[in-house]
Amino acid sequence: MHHFTYRDGALHCEDVPLAAIAAAVGTPVYVYSTATLTRHWTVFTGALKDAGLDASVHFATKANGNMAVLRTLADLGAGADVVSGGELFAAMHAGIPASRIVFSGVGKTRDELAYALDQGVFQINVESEPELRLLDAVAREKGVQAPIAIRVNPDVEAGTHEKITTGKLDNKFGIAWTQAHALYRLAADLPGIAVKAIAMHIGSQIADLAPFAAAFRRMRDLLAILRADGIEIERLDIGGGLGVPYDREGDPTPMPPADYAKVIRQELGDLGCKLLLEPGRLITANAGVLLTKVIYRKEGATRTFVIVDAGMNDLVRPAMYDAFHAIAPVREPAAGAATELVDVVGPICESSDIFAKQRSLPRLEADDLLVLRTAGAYGAAMSNSYNGRPLVPEVLVNGDQYAVVRRRPTWEELVTLESLAPWQG
Ligand SMILES: Cc1ncc(COP(=O)(O)O)c(C=O)c1O
Numbered sequence: 159m160h161h162f163t164y165r166d167g168a169l170h171c172e173d174v175p176l177a178a179i180a181a182a183v184g185t186p187v188y189v190y191s192t193a194t195l196t197r198h199w200t201v202f203t204g205a206l207k208d209a210g211l212d213a214s215v216h217f218a219t220k221a222n223g224n225m226a227v228l229r230t231l232a233d234l235g236a237g238a239d240v241v242s243g244g245e246l247f248a249a250m251h252a253g254i255p256a257s258r259i260v261f262s263g264v265g266k267t268r269d270e271l272a273y274a275l276d277q278g279v280f281q282i283n284v285e286s287e288p289e290l291r292l293l294d295a296v297a298r299e300k301g302v303q304a305p306i307a308i309r310v311n312p313d314v315e316a317g318t319h320e321k322i323t324t325g326k327l328d329n330k331f332g333i334a335w336t337q338a339h340a341l342y343r344l345a346a347d348l349p350g351i352a353v354k355a356i357a358m359h360i361g362s363q364i365a366d367l368a369p370f371a372a373a374f375r376r377m378r379d380l381l382a383i384l385r386a387d388g389i390e391i392e393r394l395d396i397g398g399g400l401g402v403p404y405d406r407e408g409d410p411t412p413m414p415p416a417d418y419a420k421v422i423r424q425e426l427g428d429l430g431c432k433l434l435l436e437p438g439r440l441i442t443a444n445a446g447v448l449l450t451k452v453i454y455r456k457e458g459a460t461r462t463f464v465i466v467d468a469g470m471n472d473l474v475r476p477a478m479y480d481a482f483h484a485i486a487p488v489r490e491p492a493a494g495a496a497t498e499l500v501d502v503v504g505p506i507c508e509s510s511d512i513f514a515k516q517r518s519l520p521r522l523e524a525d526d527l528l529v530l531r532t533a534g535a536y537g538a539a540m541s542n543s544y545n546g547r548p549l550v551p552e553v554l555v556n557g558d559q560y561a562v563v564r565r566r567p568t569w570e571e572l573v574t575l576e577s578l579a580p581w582q583g
């Protein structure tokens with residue numbers, strides 16, 4: 159069931175024509191579908207339940223931290239996986255209780271650890287020995303015990319883009335699995351630490367089950383070693399990383415959640431541990447599009463450029479990871495309409511500000527509206543104001559209603575955080 163479809167020749171999000179949103183809010187703008195968010199959440203949690211797994215799902219808020227999106231998920235029972243004090247604050251602000259929040263991240267500061275303990279987060283995923291010792295000290299100062307997992311790096315090849323792989327030995331994330339037992343031994347002996355779980359996360363946009371299965375087996379082996387040493391582990395946090403279809407011809411079809419759940423059950427289902435999952439992209443990527451307008455059609459010497467009003471500051475994935483995003487015109491092309499090969503580019507003064515090279519699209523003119531699909535994860539979340547462009551706004555659709563859930567800042571607001579130095583008068 160798709161919630162971004164053509165009706166009467168016009169692309170809609172649920173029951174709202176995207177052209178109506180463009181007219182009212184302006185472009186560029188992200189548009190999210192409540193129905194798709196709900197469907198993804200329900201299918202994913204349903205697959206875990208159908209596989210008989212005792213699991214809790216903690217949405218990785220880095221993928222999409224919009225408060226209205228988080229509230230939609232919170233209302234469905236979501237927990238959160240956060241990676242900074244700011245994300246922890248925002249998740250709680252959106253209505254996700256600390257008791258359902260996991261705090262991950264390779265560089266948590268003393269202040270962030272103290273804040274997380276004060277709030278009573280469910281679990282802190284420790285990623286190094288110095289962090290473990292600091293957390294122990296902060297917890298003891300407060301007279302509490304910090305509930306922890308140690309994030310273990312299983313050293314598997316996730317088969318994804320090298321900029322988003324995290325589970326190889328030379329990545330900065332987690333503890334090498336060869337060093338994990340010793341660190342768990344230390345953790346078990348620290349009075350400010352309560353060892354609860356083993357955590358892992360091997361990368362993002364993974365479209366194959368084999369790396370997950372290999373990592374789960376490492377986890378299983380480690381659990382046996384820890385148990386033999388008298389270290390009790392109640393739960394296993396298996397991270398996120400499931401890939402989604404970006405609709406590029408020839409791309410592998412990402413795995414269905416039911417198949418993923420089956421592998422979890424096979425490898426980890428008989429250990430008496432509760433499971434924690436941290437999907438991000440899977441929940442929100444296909445629930446959002448970036449709606450943009452053609453500014454110019456420019457006939458270059460060797461190619462035609464379609465210059466749009468969204469830029470790499472609004473959606474950095476193509477520039478940063480050579481990511482593919484399907485592009486569709488908001489006005490449905492007539493059946494059999496001619497297509498041409500064009501480069502779709504943004505207005506930013508960077509040569510990498512290119513959304514698509516030599517993409518086959520119907521002829522586009524100035525003022526035509528387009529969407530970049532599958533933009534609901536790591537889209538707005540990674541946006542910035544480079545080139546003096548106000549942060550891109552966000553709209554949430556629900557049936558025939560829509561609301562601006564982050565407004566576009568004004569030019570005045572672009573400079574309000576800045577001030578002159580005292581000697582400048
Ligand atoms: C620790 C951790 N958990 C969860 C996620 C979410 O990953 P994804 O959006 O690929 O599901 C990430 C990001 O890769 C992460 O670093």
Ligand SMILES: N[C@@H](CCCC[NH3+])C(=O)O
Pocket residue numbers: 220322362363475479535536
């Ligand atoms: N930002 C990346 C994913 C990074 C995952 C963060 N751990 C992307 O858009 O693909």
